[in-house]
Amino acid sequence: MEMEARGDLRSILPLLPVVLRGGALFWPAAAQEQLRALSLGPDVSRVTSGDVLADALSDLRQALALRALPARAAEGYALFFDDLLSRAHARDWFSDVLPRLARLLLRLPALLEDHYASARAATGLRLLGPQDAGFALLGQELAAALLACALFCLFPTAGRSEALLPAINFDALFSALTNNARQSQEHKVRCIAHYFERVAASMPAGFVSFERKVLSRGSVSGGITCPDSDAWMKSSVPLCPFRVISSGLIEDEEEEALEVDFANKYLGGGALSRGCVQEEIRFMINPELIVGMLFMASMEDNEAIEIVGAERFSQYMGYGSSFRFVGDYLDTKPLDAMGRRKTRIVAIDALDCPTKLQYETSGLLREVNKAFVGFLDQSKHQFDVKPFQDSNSKDSRPSVNSVDCIGVSTGNWGCGAFGGNPELKSMIQWLAASQAHRPFVNYYTFEDASLRRLEEVIQWVLRHGWTVGELWHMIVEYSSQRLKRETFEGFLTWLLPEDSANNDADYMCE
Numbered sequence: 169m170e171m172e173a174r175g176d177l178r179s180i181l182p183l184l185p186v187v188l189r190g191g192a193l194f195w196p197a198a199a200q201e202q203l204r205a206l207s208l209g210p211d212v213s214r215v216t217s218g219d220v221l222a223d224a225l226s227d228l229r230q231a232l233a234l235r236a237l238p239a240r241a242a243e244g245y246a247l248f249f250d251d252l253l254s255r256a257h258a259r260d261w262f263s264d265v266l267p268r269l270a271r272l273l274l275r276l277p278a279l280l281e282d283h284y285a286s287a288r289a290a291t292g293l294r295l296l297g298p299q300d301a302g303f304a305l306l307g308q309e310l311a312a313a314l315l316a317c318a319l320f321c322l323f324p325t326a327g328r329s330e331a332l333l334p335a336i337n338f339d340a341l342f343s344a345l346t347n348n349a350r351q352s353q354e355h356k357v358r359c360i361a362h363y364f365e366r367v368a369a370s371m372p373a374g375f376v377s378f379e380r381k382v383l384s385r386g387s388v389s390g391g392i393t394c395p396d397s398d399a400w401m402k403s404s405v406p407l408c409p410f411r412v413i414s415s416g417l418i419e420d421e422e423e424e425a426l427e428v429d430f431a432n433k434y435l436g437g438g439a440l441s442r443g444c445v446q447e448e449i450r451f452m453i454n455p456e457l458i459v460g461m462l463f464m465a466s467m468e469d470n471e472a473i474e475i476v477g478a479e480r481f482s483q484y485m486g487y488g489s490s491f492r493f494v495g496d497y498l499d500t501k502p503l504d505a506m507g508r509r510k511t512r513i514v515a516i517d518a519l520d521c522p523t524k525l526q527y528e529t530s531g532l533l534r535e536v537n538k539a540f541v542g543f544l545d546q547s548k549h550q551f552d553v554k555p556f557q558d559s560n561s562k563d564s565r566p567s568v569n570s571v572d573c574i575g576v577s578t579g580n581w582g583c584g585a586f587g588g589n590p591e592l593k594s595m596i597q598w599l600a601a602s603q604a605h606r607p608f609v610n611y612y613t614f615e616d617a618s619l620r621r622l623e624e625v626i627q628w629v630l631r632h633g634w635t636v637g638e639l640w641h642m643i644v645e646y647s648s649q650r651l652k653r654e655t656f657e658g659f660l661t662w663l664l665p666e667d668s669a670n671n672d673a674d675y676m677c678e
Contacts, residue, residue: 171191171193171281171284172191174284174289174292175289176287176293177280177292180293180294180295180463182324182326183327183328183462184323185232185317185323192277192281193277193278195274195276195277196231196232199232200274202228203228203273204270204274206266206270207267207270207274208267209263210262218245218246218247218248218250219245219246221245221249222237222245222246225237225245225320225321226242228320229321232322237339240346241343243345244341244342244344244346245342247346248345248354261361264368265364265365265368268368272309272313272368273317279307279309279310279313280310283307283310287305290302291303291304291305291377293306293310295463295465297465298332299382299468300380301380302379302380303378303379304463306376306377307376308367308371308373308374308375308477308479311376311459314459314462315363315455315458315459316364318337318458319338319364331465332466333461333463333466335461336458338360338440341360341440350444350489351492352444352486352489352491352492355484355492355493356439356452359455359484359493360452362482362493362496363455363482366481372479374477374479374503374508374509375477375506375508376475376477376479376508377475377476377477377506378459378474380471381471381542381544381546382470383470383471383537383540384470385470392544395540396533397533400536400599401637401641403635403636403637404637405602405605405635406636407598407629407630408575408605408606408607408609409607409608409609409630410598410608410609410626412611412619412622412623412626415612415615418446418578418612419450419453419480423610424573425575425610426512426513426514426575426576426606427511427512427514428514428516428577428578428579429446429450429457429513429515430579430580430586431447431473431515431516433467433517434461434466435460435464435466435515436448436460436461439452439458440458445584446584452493453481453482454478454511454513456478456479457475467515469537470537471541472515474512474515475512475513475514475515476504476508476513477504477507477511478513480499481499482495482496483496499511514542514543516541516542516581518538518581518583518588518593519534519582519586519588520582520587522586522587524651526592527648527650527651528651529647535596539596539599539600540600540603543604543606574607575608575609575610576597578609578610579611579613579614580612580614580616580619581593581597589658590616591618591622591660592647592659595643598639599639599643602636618660619660621661621664625664628664646659646663
């Protein structure tokens with residue numbers, strides 16, 4: 169297919185710094201000349217400090233008809249490369265890493281052309297807006313070139329907010345280093361710098377896929393629609409095994425699982441500004457996730473984003489203000505048949521500060537359907553099983569092949585800054601994973617005190633053989649009592665009071 173005729177390319181081209189002319193992609197001449205100078209090293213480019221680098225980036229931006237680099241961002245680049253990095257480290261950046269990145273950027277038009285030449289229309293890089301279910305498969309080298317564009321702040325900004333896209337350039341990331349920023353901000357940038365050092369030294373050759381998942385709001389032939397409360401109530405799907413893990417991190421999951429990103433509706437959240445909690449940290453240690461911010465619009469209530477193959481490059485410690493980059497990480501996850509690392513990350517955004525809404529049926533339904541679309545593999549389910557079966561179904565268990573034995577690795581989704589209830593969120597995710605026919609949930613409690621009885625309740629429910637519908641019914645009943653102020657207990661204690669648990673244990677021993 170001719171380049172000009174490709175709808176995928178036409179949709180993304182306004183978001184890229186290159187131009188299409190005569191069936192080929194090019195850097196504008198002035199920008200190409202400046203990139204070539206940078207690629208030849210400091211003897212030609214004269215870039216030997218962060219201060220001069222900021223000037224060079226401003227010149228590059230002006231060659232692309234963009235505004236000069238914001239003053240705070242320029243201060244941030246100067247601060248990082250001139251003060252925060254050691255002299256030897258900075259010298260290596262200017263003499264080796266930066267020229268290699270400039271050479272990579274010079275290859276961006278060719279990388280894009282190769283991508284579109286080999287990609288089917290269904291997998292090409294394109295804008296994926298709200299309700300636009302789709303899939304893009306990118307080589308890691310192309311991902312690195314796009315991230316180098318972000319580091320150099322070369323992406324056009326016009327039209328991004330109107331298209332409901334998050335910021336993608338790194339200017340705000342560097343701006344946030346100034347004015348006595350927390351040390352965690354410096355270490356976020358150190359993770360990104362380490363990524364570029366790694367790919368400059370040895371370019372990875374795998375692939376990363378980005379999928380926008382949509383659960384239809386209306387009737388769709390052969391597809392799956394957003395279930396209502398009645399559908400959840402009638403579900404006879406059995407609850408899947410649920411393992412409670414008090415310590416450890418989702419990103420260190422050893423079993424093959426969907427690893428949940430506690431996301432903002434704008435993919436990446438505050439990764440490229442001042443944010444430094446679960447989602448932002450994941451985007452720093454697996455920087456290829458950031459590429460999705462280029463073309464994935466904000467998520468609506470019936471949408472999720474799944475990213476497969478993002479390589480991890482950094483080791484870290486801490487969380488929030490205590491976050492620290494502590495060194496290199498060698499990702500040993502095997503590759504799948506598409507050349508992607510077997511790291512599956514699903515971004516689902518919870519209700520923000522839901523207060524009473526999280527107990528209303530509409531709020532419960534929003535959250536369970538959000539998790540369901542994230543956990544569901546529609547390509548399998550719409551052919552292999554009926555995800556919602558009535559109570560008269562002879563066998564509601566899925567075939568073993570329905571989800572390829574890939575479980576869910578999650579935790580207290582939407583329970584930190586977003587203010588959700590951890591007890592309800594654990595149950596909601598269990599329902600969604602079970603209904604999506606995932607074989608297990610590994611739940612990391614992060615030692616949350618409100619979940620001290622989670623293991624006990626899970627085992628009690630499983631012993632009694634509850635279905636998805638039965639647990640949903642209890643969640644709705646509990647939430648109704650909370651709204652009416654008929655109970656102030658947490659869900660776990662309300663469902664299984666301490667004395668009931670003891671009596672049940674005595675009964676089981678008889």
